[in-house]
């Protein structure tokens with residue numbers, strides 16, 4: 001039996017963000033990104049130490065948590081990291097088995113297997129460490145019928161006006177990228193392979209993705225028959241500071257760099273996000289000159305892609321369209337990617353140069369090159 005079969009990871013269950021003000025973050029994810037706010041935990045639901053909002057769109061679930069007092073065990077991470085992803089929860093068939101196998105193979109346990117029971121059923125979870133202060137929680141909710149997890153209640157219907165809720169067409173998490181410290185990418189790739197039974201996908205070296213200043217190396221691991229894809233980046237030597245080093249400096253260590261969210265109509269999604277003041281990275285207009293000859297026939301109108309700043313890449317299996325937001329907090333750390341796949345399973349290697357030059361212009365403005 002292969003390791004993949006021994007550790008059947010179904011999909012990403014949810015992503016947990018630890019933030020300074022979950023109430024305001026929920027407003028941002030709802031009104032800028034088009035997530036519906038579905039559940040709440042806090043003093044009113046008898047949770048004394050933290051407040052949380054569950055936001056959902058398509059198959060994407062984010063959980064936004066904030067400490068209510070200074071003595072919250074994670075409150076120091078806000079000073080160190082600022083707002084960011086604290087946990088990527090993976091849905092599994094059997095929490096105890098997944099946790100025990102992972103720990104047996106070298107994972108560091110944070111919370112051993114637990115079953116919490118309330119009037120809605122049984123919620124099972126266990127947590128292990130991943131890169132930096134990020135964790136993975138194994139979740140099984142097969143016997144749980146509540147709003148999200150014990151402690152959470154459905155959102156008070158008077159809190160948000162349904163008439164102001166406008167989804168933007170985001171459907172699923174395509175991939176989540178981790179930035180790790182220089183020289184540690186292979187160690188983390190091995191962690192995902194050996195501990196969690198992931199397989200390694202394509203690899204490209206720093207010559208592929210370096211620009212004059214900024215360089216990185218990246219490898220991709222996947223599980224759940226491709227439902228879970230984690231590219232891992234590390235900084236590579238460039239003439240000046242790599243965007244990955246900038247991230248690690250400001251985040252205070254390794255962490256989640258970006259979450260790519262899939263849509264099947266990127267033009268419509270990006271128009272909706274722009275109408276909500278989401279800011280995107282821009283590549284120069286010259287990117288679109290000769291794009292048709294680089295990527296061949298695509299069904300989208302290239303003028304429209306150019307107007308919106310959407311990038312295109314092609315491989316043997318098809319093409320993909322993508323665009324990147326600017327960081328979503330004051331620190332130049334976490335950002336989002338919006339992606340539409342038309343057959344291609346790649347991550348947009350052909351766009352890296354144009355994209356990194358765009359990031360470097362931003363770094364230059366920040367004085368961090």
Ligand code: FE2
Pocket residue numbers: 175177258260337347
């Ligand atoms: Fe990406």
